Amino acid sequence: MTPAPRTLSIDLGDRRYPIHIGAGLLGDRARLEASLPAGPLLVVSNTTVAPRYLPALRTALAGRVLAECVLPDGERHKTLATLASVYDALAAARIARDGAILALGGGVVGDIAGFAAATWQRGIAVAQLPTTLLAQVDSSVGGKTAVNHPAGKNLIGAFHQPSVVVADLDTLATLPDRELRAGLAEVIKYGLVRDASFLDWLERSLERLLARDAAALAEAVERSCRIKAEIVALDERESGPRALLNLGHTFGHAIEAATGFGEWLHGEAVAMGLVLAAATSERLGWLAAADTARVRELVRRAGLPVAAPRIGVTRARELMALDKKVRAGQVRLVLLRRLGEGVVSADYDRGALESVLAAELG
Amino acid sequence: MTPAPRTLSIDLGDRRYPIHIGAGLLGDRARLEASLPAGPLLVVSNTTVAPRYLPALRTALAGRVLAECVLPDGERHKTLATLASVYDALAAARIARDGAILALGGGVVGDIAGFAAATWQRGIAVAQLPTTLLAQVDSSVGGKTAVNHPAGKNLIGAFHQPSVVVADLDTLATLPDRELRAGLAEVIKYGLVRDASFLDWLERSLERLLARDAAALAEAVERSCRIKAEIVALDERESGPRALLNLGHTFGHAIEAATGFGEWLHGEAVAMGLVLAAATSERLGWLAAADTARVRELVRRAGLPVAAPRIGVTRARELMALDKKVRAGQVRLVLLRRLGEGVVSADYDRGALESVLAAELG
Structure with missing residues (x-):
């Protein structure tokens, strides 16, 4: 049974915005309107999502000036060139500072559209309407926006908080299995880094999640967003604890870049990164072998990769x-003190990292 | 005689940064180092400025890791494509969050380099080292960064304060006359919008300024920066009084866009915009005909245009x-209540604007 919509809130001191989580929310005009400015709107979506969910949004916002910009689908299009096409659409739709962007799609759409909003006329409003599990639990919340540079993922970006996040759980019903699993990687991350009881729950609930049980998905999205909201509120611009949320990401980004963005889904690379972070933490003597095995097994059960591509240690x-976490030439890593407790460190034994890289990627 | 270096400061509540104004400052290692982070540096300059001033900077920063990115010169290169080349240089130089950009050049270099710094890895430090009068009195101070879009000037940008501004007055000695004059447009703007006694001083000192008298230039830069610092401190993100600093700019941007960026220098277009803003204010009954004539005469004496291109009213x-100042379809204009007092208004008689456009641009 689908639970009633819930609203969390991200509290940033002088600013605050709601995260609505529930079924059918893309058709909920009142909820959408409550956080949108009065000016013209541009929906940014992609060729996969737009045919499915844009009609509902059009109906819900009937009467509003609504332009549309449909991007090609996929991480390989998260580039400056695609961003330029969003700027062109903003200019054509004459969006000024009283207008807004609606980002309708997964993490790639949210990141590009969010960055366009951060930089169009030095900043306009953006509403994040995530349609993938990964975007609902992670990328739509917290204001990180970016596009990739050939040298690395998310190297070009900005912090720009949305004015609202609307996570319509109905959209998860049509999500391809592979993308559902990729989203679970970020959900598992929250348990590993911050909440051992959530990790236990995930181990118990994984089959229900993979079967798309509505109540289980609602619970996973809400608990993930709660952890994210709590950490972002502590550290909006990632000068401290927010870096914890990058568990698995430094490894994952390297895999994504080395294989050409798009071959591995972001969530798949992060999943592999979770395993590598656990393995490194084990070599440092922080995790027991049984802990690493537990991480590897949960990732495997979620249908996510547990073997890295052999991209070479160098x-x-x-x-x-x-x-981006490099300081003074030393890679800062998010590691695990124990399951449920992440730690950001630049002061670890390099030999542990090197031996994991050699064993798993060499 | 060149006066001793002076330091103003921009006070933004929780943040503050210095503006150093004086001769020979590009060779002043201590002053530069005091506001730079420890990591690798990238100097962004252009083909005109780099041969003249980059050697001094290299010497002053000997021992530091210093990469260089030399852009083509001119407003027509203030584009996403040029920005992309700065990102490439940042990646090649492996600049991370502990690094910084040094923007050595005029307004175009400062705007592009500042925007690159605002968005590389979601924000790294930038030191503004302005080498034109326009950049020293205006664009290097206050954190506005941007590139142009074919649809309009500065449509893609961010607010990103520099960590320091170093205005070396020696660089004004080699500035082409046309660029010196373009800078005077922004200097005149400060008098018109905020300080009638500064306007009087400019009328008295114009010949000394055009003859590059060091003391007069130092005074003009310092008084301009003081006014800018005061207004930016009140309103960093231009939600209120900062819009006053756009006097002449809405007209000017239209002229720049219509003639293709680069044909008119920004300062030339702003100068023409000052005249048009005065003319509109006169039609509204706010200025006397003698006031408008006084503005036109000062602009003319500075060698700046007082006749607009006939781009047509439409x-x-x-x-x-x-x-960017448009709200709800109404163009907000900066107008003059009297000489020395600007006002931002969307509530003016459209007929006054239309008749000025018809008379001057039709």
């Missing part, structure tokens, strides 16, 4: 060195 | 409607 090291 | 209206 290339992996090189790509990890471009990571 | 095109002018269309381009002005794309301006």
Whole structure:
């Protein structure tokens, strides 16, 4: 049974915005309108999502000036060139500072549309309307926006909080299995980094989640968003604890870049990164072998990769060195003190990392 | 005689940064280092400025990791494509969040380099080292960064404060006359919008300024920066009084866009915009005919244009409607209540604007 819609809120001191989670929300005019400015709107979506969900949004916003910009689908299009096409659409629709962008899609659409909103006329409003599990639990919340550079993922971006997040759980029904699983990687991340009891729940509930049980999905999205909201409220611009949310991402970004963005889904690369972070934490003596095995098994059960591509230690090291968390040449990693407790560290034994890279990516 | 270096400061509540104004500052290692982070640096400059001033900077920063990115010169290169080349240089130099950009050049270099810094890895430090009068009195101070879109000037940008502004007055000695004059347009703007006594001083000192008298230039830069610092401190993100600093700019941007960016220098278009803003204010009954004549005469004496290109009323209206100050379809204009007192208004008689457009641009 689908639970009633719930609303969380991201509290940033002087600013605050709602995250609505529930079924049928893309048709809920009142909820959408409550957080939108009065000016013209541009929906940014992609060729997969637009045919499915744009009609409902059009109906819900009938009477509003609504232009549309439909991007090609996929991480390989998260580029400056695609961003330029969004700027062109903003100019054509004459969106000024009283207008807004509605980002209707997964993480790629949200990141590009969010960055366009951050930079169009030095910042206009954006409503995030995530339609994938990954976007609902992670990328739509917290204001990180970006496009990729050939040298690395998300190297060009901005912090720009949305004015509202509307996670319509109905959209998860049509999500391809592969994307549902990719989203679960980020859900597992929250358990590993912050909440051992959530991790236990995930181990118990994984089959229900994979079977798209509505109540289980609602619970997973809500608990994930709660953890994210709590950490973002502590540290909006990632000067401290927010970096914890990058567990698995430094490894994952290297895999994505080395294989050409799009071959591995972001969530798949993150899943592999969770395993590598656990393995490194084990070599440091922080996790027991049984803990790492538990992580690997949960990732495997979720249908996510537990074997890395053999990109070579040198290339992996090189790509990890471009990571945004690098300080003074030392790669800061998010590691696990224990299951449910992440730690950001630049002060770890490099040998542990090197031996994991050699064993798993070499 | 060149006066001793002076330091103003921009005070933004929780943040503050210095503006150093004086001769020989590009060779002043201590002053530069004091506001730079420890990581690798990328100097962004252009083909005109780099041969002249980059060697001094290299010497002053000897021992630091310093990469260089030399852009083509001119407003027509203030594009996403040029920005992309700065991102490539940042990636090649492996600049991470502990690095910084040094923007060595005029307004175009400062705007592109500042925007690159605002968005590389979601924000790294930038030191603004302005080498034109226009950049020293206006664009390097206050954190506005942008590139142009074919539909309009500065449509793609961000607010990103520099960590320091170093205005080396020696660089004004080699500035082409045309660019010196273009800078005077922004200096005149400050007098018109905020300080009638500064306007009087400009009328008295114009010949000394055009002859590049060091003391007069130092005074003009310092008084301009003081006014800018005061207004930016009140309203960093231009939700209120900061819009006053756009006096002449809505007209000017339309002229720049209609003639193809680069034909008119930004300062030339702004100068013409000052005249048009005065003329509109006169039609509204706010200025006397003698006031408008005084503005026109000062602009003319500065060697700046007092006749607009005949771009046509329709095109002018269309381009002005794309301006960032538009709210609910009404172009907000900066107008003059009297000389020395600007006002931002969307509630003016449209007929006054239309008749000025017809008379001057039709």
